[in-house]
Amino acid sequence: MVITDDPSTPNPDGDLAVDGIANERLVYRLLAGDEHPVTYDDYASYVEPPLAGLGVLPRDGELVDLGGSGRFALSEQPMLVAGSIGLVGYRYLGTHIIDQLSLADPLGAHMEPGAAGRPGHEKILSWEWLVARFAEPSVDEPVVDDARAALACGRLHDLVDAVEDPLTPGRFLDNLTGAIARTRFRVPMLPEEARADFC
Numbered sequence: 584m585v586i587t588d589d590p591s592t593p594n595p596d597g598d599l600a601v602d603g604i605a606n607e608r609l610v611y612r613l614l615a616g617d618e619h620p621v622t623y624d625d626y627a628s629y630v631e632p633p634l635a636g637l638g639v640l641p642r643d644g645e646l647v648d649l650g651g652s653g654r655f656a657l658s659e660q661p662m663l664v665a666g667s668i669g670l671v672g673y674r675y676l677g678t679h680i681i682d683q684l685s686l687a688d689p690l691g692a693h694m695e696p697g698a699a700g701r702p703g704h705e706k707i708l709s710w711e712w713l714v715a716r717f718a719e720p721s722v723d724e725p726v727v728d729d730a731r732a733a734l735a736c737g738r739l740h741d742l743v744d745a746v747e748d749p750l751t752p753g754r755f756l757d758n759l760t761g762a763i764a765r766t767r768f769r770v771p772m773l774p775e776e777a778r779a780d781f782c
Contacts, residue, residue, distance in 0.1 A: 630670050641678045646718050656718035683708050689746040693770045730774035736782035
């Protein structure tokens with residue numbers, strides 16, 4: 584089995600291209616170190632070690648980055664940021680898990696693609712966007728201020744309201760009539776650019 588850094592390398596013999604198309608079943612077999620991984624315990628040797636240094640999770644009132652950075656910020660409820668939300672979500676059932684790869688995050692899904700990566704993984708939410716959206720306003724950084732301002736302006740504010748407001752009849756109607764425009768809507772990855780565009 585070969586894992587290659589060349590994104591153009593095909594996988595006919597089971598090779599994995601880190602930034603290209605990959606055989607996902609093979610990826611998870613390799614991560615688990617098991618030919619037939621089925622339960623969470625089969626993946627524990629992959630999931631648990633990076634979490635061990637973070638102490639007891641989730642932590643009340645903290646947004647914690649599980650990406651190995653050890654970053655955290657104050658938040659209203661326990662939240663975990665992960666790039667692989669399936670296993671982490673199962674490990675921490677009932678905790679708000681934020682998908683940093685944007686496949687399950689409405690803001691990230693509308694981001695303009697960044698650097699080339701594996702298909703579906705080109706829209707990585709930066710820590711500044713996550714702090715601006717989910718953390719209490721205690722971080723005093725210009726880039727976080729830009730992201731927080733952009734989230735409060737124009738069409739970006741409307742997008743956040745569309746997914747976070749309670750689903751009343753009026754909200755349902757607004758979401759229905761605004762669906763096509765929101766589907767085509769794109770957000771610059773850099774908070775300062777987003778602020779300039781929407782405010």
